[in-house]
Amino acid sequence: MVKIPVSGPTFRDLLSDPDLMSEVQRILTAGTGPEVKGRYYHWDKLRHLDPPAGFTTHEWWLALKSARTQLAKPIxxxxxxxxxxxxxxxxxxxxxxxxxxxxxxxxxxxxxxxxxxxxxxxxxxxxxxxxxxxxxxxxxxxxxxxxxxxxxxxxxxxxxxxxxxxxxxxxxxxxxxxxxxxxxxxxxxxxxxxxxxxxxxxxxxxxxxxxxxxxxxxxxxxxxxxxxxxxxxxxxxxxxxxxxxxxxxxxxxxxxxxxxxxxxxxxxxxxxxxxxxxxxxxxxxxxxxxxxxxxxxxxxxxxxxxxxxxxxxxxxxxxxxxxxxxxxxxxxxxxxxxxxxxxxxxxxxHLDRKVEEARRVEALLRQAVVLNHRQIALLSHSLRHPNSRYSIRSHRNSHNVVYQTARTDLLDLAARGLLIRRKVGQTFYFYPKGDLAERLKRLEA
CATH class of the missing domain: 1.10.3290.10 (Fido-like domain)
Structure with missing residues (x-):
């Protein structure tokens, strides 16, 4: 749940605060930066923190606001x-x-x-x-x-x-x-x-x-x-x-x-x-x-x-x-x-992991059969997601290729015994073989 944060005193209000006016020079020359140990605190949080030695919470806020105002760039x-x-x-x-x-x-x-x-x-x-x-x-x-x-x-x-x-x-x-x-x-x-x-x-x-x-x-x-x-x-x-x-x-x-x-x-x-x-x-x-x-x-x-x-x-x-x-x-x-x-x-x-996955699959397939990079990507995905199914359309969308290229890729993998082709309604879907990893090893052998 998100609540509206409590607003702190504005910079102008702080400068005109009677309780702070006599201390303004000391506060503004104390060397306080816009952040507190790398944190850019809002008043809603700062008011609950212990101020630095020699400062009240309002004096601390004035010092921070002064440093921020000097850096502030309007748009x-x-x-x-x-x-x-x-x-x-x-x-x-x-x-x-x-x-x-x-x-x-x-x-x-x-x-x-x-x-x-x-x-x-x-x-x-x-x-x-x-x-x-x-x-x-x-x-x-x-x-x-x-x-x-x-x-x-x-x-x-x-x-x-x-x-x-x-x-x-x-x-x-x-x-x-x-x-x-x-x-x-x-x-x-x-x-x-x-x-x-x-x-x-x-x-x-x-x-x-x-x-x-x-x-x-x-x-x-x-x-x-x-x-x-x-x-x-x-x-x-x-x-x-x-x-x-x-x-x-x-x-x-x-x-x-x-x-x-x-x-x-x-x-x-x-x-x-x-x-x-x-x-x-x-x-x-x-x-x-x-x-x-x-x-x-x-x-x-x-x-x-x-x-x-x-x-x-x-x-x-x-x-x-x-x-x-x-x-x-x-x-x-x-x-x-x-x-x-x-x-x-x-x-x-993510990309380092994908590179390593691609290397493993390519190493597994390199000696067995010549496959293109799209087929290697699909087989890599199949090994990690054995319940996946693929269609010509999904293969097209994943690799940004034309219909005939996607169709040839999938039919070739099915002909090699790596995918199963089934018709559901008017669409052909391709599923990885249950023993895909073993089949790849046998192909390598």
């Missing part, structure tokens, strides 16, 4: 009162974006088996599917990951709204990959929202348009308490233009680090809530667009929603901490940077 996003949002490049922020620069862009040491044109589509498609599922689950979609993956890979139609949300999100993520070299425009954002909400809205006309004055859109908890009330609908056209200018780096001369820009774009959509529905999914899709368009190619392989879903309360709290402390985006920025780093670490572990 074009304004709150409902017209006050700007700001962010601070603290040591922790700088360290995090350095790691992301190092690990998600440029030339990274990853096996050619993963990044070569022949095999990379399989890994990217798998990542897109994972992101589509968990991003939809964050917004309330209810289904199993296995069932959702089967729907996308086999191309079957969704059976309920949850599956429709997942399929929509998958299509939106694929669409994002197609325009990463283009400028972001309001029309492109509307297009993405239309994709993620297709056939899921009570009012189909709300897909692909901004919310209107009569649309009472708020963010609330399960008990109905309002956590966030977005800006007036009449402002959305102008806000969307400023959002796109920011996303494209056309918002002025001040430099904003590309990763910081992507994270702020994510927050911006969530704060403005420009649509009746699909705001969260659109925000996360635009985050990917921003990262990919600025050269962070490894983000094609990561799923931030998987981690956000496991910490949904902290995700919501990072928004609330920003809104309840003078629009300080550093809270959201630090949380999201941590998520990105963990997602990058996870994909490196």
């Amino acid at each position: 074009a996003l304004l709150d409902r009162t017209g006050a700007p949002f700001t962010f601070s490049m603290t040591d922790t922020v700088l360290q995090a974006i350095h790691r992301i620069d190092r690990d998600a862009s440029g030339k990274i040491e990853i096996s050619e088996q993963v990044t070569s044109p022949e095999t990379r589509d399989r890994y990217i498609i798998s990542s897109l599917i994972q992101e589509a599922i968990t991003s939809s689950q964050l917004e309330g979609a209810v289904t199993t990951i296995e069932r959702a993956k089967d729907m996308i890979r086999t191309g079957r139609k969704p059976t309920d709204q949850s599956e429709q949300m997942i399929l929509n999100n998958y299509m939106a993520m694929r669409r994002v990959r197609q325009f990463t070299h283009e400028r972001l425009t309001p029309e492109r954002i509307l297009e993405l929202q239309k994709i993620v909400t297709a056939d899921t809205l009570d009012d189909p006309g709300a897909a692909g348009r901004l919310r209107r004055r009569g649309d009472d859109v708020v963010v609330s908890d399960f008990d109905g308490e309002i956590l966030h009330r977005p800006p007036d609908a009449a402002e959305l056209g102008d806000r969307l233009d400023r959002m796109c200018a920011f996303a494209n780096g056309e918002d002025g001369d001040a430099f904003v680090h590309p990763v910081v820009r992507a994270v702020i774009l994510h927050f911006w959509v969530g704060y403005d809530h420009p649509f009746v529905d699909g705001n969260g999914r659109t925000a996360r899709a635009l985050f990917y667009w921003s990262m990919l368009s600025q050269g962070y190619w490894l983000c094609e392989y990561i799923s931030i929603s998987t981690l956000l879903r496991s910490q949904s309360a902290r995700y919501a709290r990072s928004y609330l901490h920003t809104e309840t402390d003078e629009n300080d985006l550093t809270y959201f920025l630090l949380y999201q940077l941590g998520i990105i780093q963990r997602a990058i670490d996870a994909v490196h572990v």
Whole structure:
């Protein structure tokens, strides 16, 4: 359960506090930084901690706020009162974006088996599917990951709204990959929202348009308490233009680090809530667009929603901490940077494991028979998931090949006695032999 954090005194209120005025010079020259041992505490947490020697809690808060104010950099996003949002490049922020620069862009040491044109589509498609599922689950979609993956890979139609949300999100993520070299425009954002909400809205006309004055859109908890009330609908056209200018780096001369820009774009959509529905999914899709368009190619392989879903309360709290402390985006920025780093670490572990699996299967098959990389990938999957079934359509979708290529792959494996072919309705499915590992060893022999 997420509760609205307790707001602390503002910097201006602290400076005019009669109890602090005589101590201001001592407090502001004490050398206090914006963080406490690498932690960027909100007042809601800080008020329960023991202050440093010689400080009261309010004096400590004033020292921290002073250090943060000196670092604060305003952006074009304004709150409902017209006050700007700001962010601070603290040591922790700088360290995090350095790691992301190092690990998600440029030339990274990853096996050619993963990044070569022949095999990379399989890994990217798998990542897109994972992101589509968990991003939809964050917004309330209810289904199993296995069932959702089967729907996308086999191309079957969704059976309920949850599956429709997942399929929509998958299509939106694929669409994002197609325009990463283009400028972001309001029309492109509307297009993405239309994709993620297709056939899921009570009012189909709300897909692909901004919310209107009569649309009472708020963010609330399960008990109905309002956590966030977005800006007036009449402002959305102008806000969307400023959002796109920011996303494209056309918002002025001040430099904003590309990763910081992507994270702020994510927050911006969530704060403005420009649509009746699909705001969260659109925000996360635009985050990917921003990262990919600025050269962070490894983000094609990561799923931030998987981690956000496991910490949904902290995700919501990072928004609330920003809104309840003078629009300080550093809270959201630090949380999201941590998520990105963990997602990058996870994909490196995942890809290392995939490389090792591919090597084992290839070593097993190298002397036995000549198979292509798609067949090797399918057999590797079959060894780990012996109850799986494959169709020509699912094989096509997994490897981005034409129908005839996928059909030839599967029929060849069946002819070699590695798969069983069965007809279910009008579709042929292929199942791994129960003794697949032994058959592979015999083929090797």
